[in-house]
Amino acid sequence: MTGGADHPDSLTGRALDAIVGAPQGVLIFTRTTCPACGAYQEEIAALRAQGRLGGLALGVLRLDRPGASRFKRENRWLTELRYLPYTVLYRRGQRIDAFAASRGAYLLERVAAAFGPAADPPGCGRR
Numbered sequence: 001m002t003g004g005a006d007h008p009d010s011l012t013g014r015a016l017d018a019i020v021g022a023p024q025g026v027l028i029f030t031r032t033t034c035p036a037c038g039a040y041q042e043e044i045a046a047l048r049a050q051g052r053l054g055g056l057a058l059g060v061l062r063l064d065r066p067g068a069s070r071f072k073r074e075n076r077w078l079t080e081l082r083y084l085p086y087t088v089l090y091r092r093g094q095r096i097d098a099f100a101a102s103r104g105a106y107l108l109e110r111v112a113a114a115f116g117p118a119a120d121p122p123g124c125g126r127r
Contacts, residue, residue: 011059016071022057024115025090026107029081031064036102037085043104052108089114 019025028044030037041060047053061068063078072078083100087107090096097114101107 011061011067013067013070015059016061019057019059020090021093022090023092024055024111025057026053026059026111027088027090028058028060029078029086029088030060030062030084032062033064034084040085040102040104044107047104047108053111056111091115 016027019027028040030041044053044058048058061071063072063084081100085102086098086100087110088095088098089110091114097110099106099110101110
């Protein structure tokens with residue numbers, strides 16, 4: 001996870017561009033003082049360890065940490081966020097889905113819906 005639970009403060013402008021420009025990009029917005037955000041990141045880390053988020057360019061941007069200011073300036077819609085964590089799915093620079101949720105299972109559902117059946121992670125079959 002780029003700039004995620006492993007290295008929450010290391011998401012650089014170049015890494016952000018790579019996530020947003022990826023064929024299947026997932027960018028999660030959090031704050032350091034958000035307990036739900038921490039729990040969400042733990043669930044995502046567990047899903048990654050299980051191999052259920054393969055093929056995704058995935059990152060976490062903590063909005064209250066250094067390095068977030070350029071992205072916030074370029075994406076004024078962030079000022080309207082009411083709930084965190086907030087996840088945005090990107091396909092080659094285009095926002096294709098966005099939602100406020102704090103459950104990893106919901107992320108899996110939205111990823112499968114947005115990127116199609118080929119994006120279903122192993123062990124996460126559709127019903």
